Amino acid sequence: MxxxxxxxxxxxxxxxxxxxxxxxxxxxxxxxxxxxxxxxxxxxxxxxxxxxxxxxxxxxxxxxxxxxxxxxxxxxxxxxxxxxxxxxxxxxxxxxxxxxxxxxxxxxxxxxxxxxxxxxxxxxxxxxxxxxxxxxxxxxxxAALSSWMSELRDEYPLSALSIPGTHNSPTCYVALPSVRCQAVSVREQLDNGVRFLDIRVNVHKHSDDLVLVHSVFPISLTGNKYLSELLQEVYDFLAEYPTETVLMSIKREGTGRGSDQQLSTYLHNRYCGGDNARLWFTEPRIPSLGEARGRAVLIRRFNIDNSLWNEHEGKGWGLDAAAWPDNCIDEPTGSGLLRIQDFYEVGQSTNIERKIDMARCHLEKACQRKFAGPMIPDAVPIEEPLPFFVNFLTASNFFNASCWPEKIAAKVNPSIVEYLCVGHGEQGKGPAQLDVGDAGTGIVVTDWVGLHGDWDLLRCIVGWNARLQLDKTGDVALQRSLLDDDQ
Structure with missing residues (x-):
């Protein structure tokens, strides 16, 4: 036994x-x-x-x-x-x-x-x-998933954090089985710790009403759902929990004939500008947590109109992820601000184990990094924040029911929970036995979290922010001395 x-x-x-x-x-x-x-x-x-x-x-x-x-x-x-x-x-x-x-x-x-x-x-x-x-x-x-960022210092760059995310985040409605990726609403995701949202919109040439889609399909069979409605959920959440931030990855998909440049001007003029400008961080760099609190951070998977290159003292607009590597195991975006594992072509259910191995490998690489902090052992100060590690646990095959998002998540999510508990951050227990740094996870992007109240994966990801809390507590030697005194 x-x-x-x-x-x-x-x-x-x-x-x-x-x-x-x-x-x-x-x-x-x-x-x-x-x-x-x-x-x-x-x-x-x-x-x-x-x-x-x-x-x-x-x-x-x-x-x-x-x-x-x-x-x-x-x-x-x-x-x-x-x-x-x-x-x-x-x-x-x-x-x-x-x-x-x-x-x-x-x-x-x-x-x-x-x-x-x-x-x-x-x-x-x-x-x-x-x-x-x-x-x-x-x-x-x-446990306090609705406000977990409140436990962390302002000085840390967002790329230092272990951040739960969801793939095709608003796809919780009645839809084709291969289209639906989530069990619960965006607001329920946010209340339970999600801080990275993956949003796809359909863009038309002559209308700035942006419809939410998954590839060429609408996310709901009962009527269109719009970006404006989703953003209101995000704004309401941030108003209630101003210590938090939400990373918003936005991409152009669908059958509309609008361009990336039109999407950028729609977002700039209607959604992220005017009265809403204070609710957004749109500089083309990785912000600190303090800079991002109470705001949405724009990660753009689209090119911008020439006029927007004049924003932020000529540096451009939005955190640039336009050159997103397709179906990749571990590659940087064109800007170098994100490092991606997004291998999604799982042809047969027998290949799901390969996807799990890729996710574990990316977790181990994220785990190696060290960030400067008052009480983080061996931390090395850095002038520029290290890039986001973005790790998609998701995959799909439209033509194979055993590889639809829910089926894959049912196998991948529990496997990653077990790895985060048993292997992650333990010297010699990662796939490549790499050294352990701050033991962060990076951004971990999931499908079908919250099904039947199951938030196991999110709790494990958020829990790995613990080393970033070291400067908020006394030294462990003090706790040992208290135990000795008590004995």
Missing amino acids: ASLTIRNVTVNALELESIERFQESPKYGALARLCQALTRLFATYNAIGPIPIEDQEPWDRQDGRRMLIGRFETKTTDIRAAEVGREALRLTFRTPGTQHRYIVDCPAPGARSQVMRKLGSAPLELTAVYTDSGGQLTIFSS
């Missing part, structure tokens, strides 16, 4: 205080089985252990373990992992030197991730993900 491994991907040391084991109780057996059946029916991941019922007594309890797991530490314990399908572990942690306690069940009854239950006035928001195949519990600080 495997031993339990605990990985702490937070800036706080945690102390394991007690362990309880639960099995199906004879007293509550029928009710437990009913609860499990209902959970399996509606959860994205099947429950793999009994669900502890209120007031149920554990069959085994170990108190006083007092095992310290330091920040960014992975520890293999002598604790037997839960026996799959037969029992659940309930672990109680506390922060050293305090009475603040947090409880987690391994495995969870539904989706892999769970917000750890706080006892009393415990202040931290912690998310735990249990990987049953290796008996590993990974703990992130990423």
Whole structure:
């Protein structure tokens, strides 16, 4: 039987205080089985252990373990992992030197991730993900998804952040199966941590009404959806959460005969200018988080009209991604401001593993980078921000139902969740065994997040911003001394 491994991907040391084991109780057996059946029916991941019922007594309890797991530490314990399908572990942690306690069940009854239950006035928001195949519990600080950028300093360039994104972001409506890529609305995506939106618009020569499309198809079979409506959702979100920013990647697609240059003037004159200008960052460079808070950042996958090259002291307009490499494994855009993995031609479902390997490789490369920060070990100051790493987990094949976006996401997303928990940021555990830097993920672009309330992938991506929070906490040595004093 495997031993339990605990990985702490937070800036706080945690102390394991007690362990309880639960099995199906004879007293509550029928009710437990009913609860499990209902959970399996509606959860994205099947429950793999009994669900502890209120007031149920554990069959085994170990108190006083007092095992310290330091920040960014992975520890293999002598604790037997839960026996799959037969029992659940309930672990109680506390922060050293305090009475603040947090409880987690391994495995969870539904989706892999769970917000750890706080006892009393415990202040931290912690998310735990249990990987049953290796008996590993990974703990992130990423529960407050609606305002996760509030935890980070203004000085960091946006390219330093680990940012969840969605592919063809507004395609949540009734549509052709190969067209629909998302389970929930843009606003629900934003509320749950998404900060990169991939937008495609149809452009006509004589109208600046921009219809949202996916390739040549409208995103809804019940009527056109417009960019103006989507932008209002973004503006409303930023007004409610001014600590956040949203990266807006806009591309021209569809059957319209308008040009890139016309799209640029429509956006400049109607959507990103006038009264809305204050809501946009349109300089042709990577901004700091402080510069971008409360604003949308324009990433343009289109060429601009000659008149717009006079913007921003003759430097142009928008972050330039017009020369976007097609169907690529790892290539820069023409401006060098983005580095892309966007291999999307998955002809057969057997090729999905290849796509997963590409995504892991790009994550490992993003993980290597180091940014200057007051308490980031070995950080090297840089004059210009390093480029965005953009990692599409998405692919599709219009002619093969097993390779439509939802089918691919059902395989890719859980695989990346497991990699982010077990392999990412661990020396020697990446595909190429590259060195580990700040362990960021870059921009990770996904399909079908939020299905049945499953936000596992987004919580893991946001959680990898932890090293950028180091300068907001005391040194781990202080936490160890508090533990020693308490003992």
